[in-house]
Amino acid sequence: MDTLFSDRISDVPQSFIREILKVTLDDSIISFAGGLPNRNLFPVKELQQAADSVFTEAGREVLQYANSEGYLPLRQYISERYRIKQQLDIPPENILITTGSQQGLDLLGKIFINNGDGVAIEEPGYLGAIQAFSMYRPLFKGIPVTEEGMDTKRLKSALEENNIKLIYTVPNFQNPAGISYSSTNREEVAQIVSQTQSTLIQDDPYGDLRFTGQAKQNFQSLIPDQCVLLGSFSKTIAPSLRIGWLAAKPQLMEKLLIAKQASDLHTDYLAQRILYQFLADNDLDAHIQTIIRAYGEQKQTMVQSIKQYFPPDVRFTNPEGGMFLWITLPEQLSAMTLFKTALKEKVAFVPGTPFYVDREDTNTLRLNFSCMDNATIETGIQRLGAAIRSLAKEKDNSI
The missing domain is CATH 3.40.640.10 (Type I PLP-dependent aspartate aminotransferase-like (Major domain))
Structure with a gap:
């Protein structure tokens, strides 16, 4: 059957995020995976x-x-x-x-x-x-x-x-x-x-x-x-x-x-x-200011929660705007393995691998802060912090 298709389509990767979103349809999972605007701010x-x-x-x-x-x-x-x-x-x-x-x-x-x-x-x-x-x-x-x-x-x-x-x-x-x-x-x-x-x-x-x-x-x-x-x-x-x-x-x-x-x-x-x-x-700039206030607070909540709940050797970016920040785990930890561990804690994210063109696994991951409220962000980061500590402990015990 594959011989019927063009060569070029075989080179195109699936949207990793779209596949992850299928996993996170469970309402009990807090998802930082999608790059979604906050629906409560739609005009x-x-x-x-x-x-x-x-x-x-x-x-x-x-x-x-x-x-x-x-x-x-x-x-x-x-x-x-x-x-x-x-x-x-x-x-x-x-x-x-x-x-x-x-x-x-x-x-x-x-x-x-x-x-x-x-x-x-x-x-x-x-x-x-x-x-x-x-x-x-x-x-x-x-x-x-x-x-x-x-x-x-x-x-x-x-x-x-x-x-x-x-x-x-x-x-x-x-x-x-x-x-x-x-x-x-x-x-x-x-x-x-x-x-x-x-x-x-x-x-x-x-x-x-x-x-x-x-x-x-x-x-x-x-x-x-x-x-x-x-x-x-x-x-x-x-x-x-x-x-x-x-x-x-x-x-x-x-x-x-x-x-x-x-x-x-x-x-x-x-x-x-x-x-x-x-x-x-309508005044587009006034509408954008509403978004900025909300996203700015949500980003700050995520940053403060990371400082509180993540191990101190986890690094993160602190953006001046937008919808995402980037996490770098200790080198010995795999973000793909963490993803599986995190799902058990009912939290999801996008592992860093699909953001590179030549890597099979990385110690990086992306978090979205725009599409949920502050309380949910804190709970999700607390769960993710627990998953990181659990994975690090497993890694230490295996050495």
């Missing part, structure tokens, strides 16, 4: 009002086919927001509405990657990008990230030694580690990339969700001719709308539009119109 009433307005004012129009680029007023809104928030001049014609930013990754893979082409990706890196690009059978080059950002020596070496076409980055509150590139690191990365013909992708789904610290420079302002931006409304409004965008220079937009038309003709037009009506009728 349900406001979106319902926006939908009513759209159907009342343009019901027949919004049920028709639409253009591939996306609803122009929505692209104008994104363009203006870039200008106000990041001082970037990105005209609407350089913005393509996509079915989530995940589709943006797929489109970039389609237009750039031939079999065996190099793709530099953060290590650990976003597994959705690994999955999307794997379809095109690239040669991945993992570039380690620290709390300062991408390892510039390793990046420079990879670019010099390989045909690297794409460099994938999440410089703000990175998924999975929660780190943000420093200003110095961004400048160094941009300088290195500017000496090549590679294209850097800045994926920024979490950039608006900053709790502390100051926003850093966008790669678009540092290397405008070599940067593609990805954005999404999934983390600020609602993920089920599946509306993201891609911003790129005109030469790329022509190819991206062809790839988009071959993929789905256009992103859900009704959802675009409802989203734009919501944005026109």
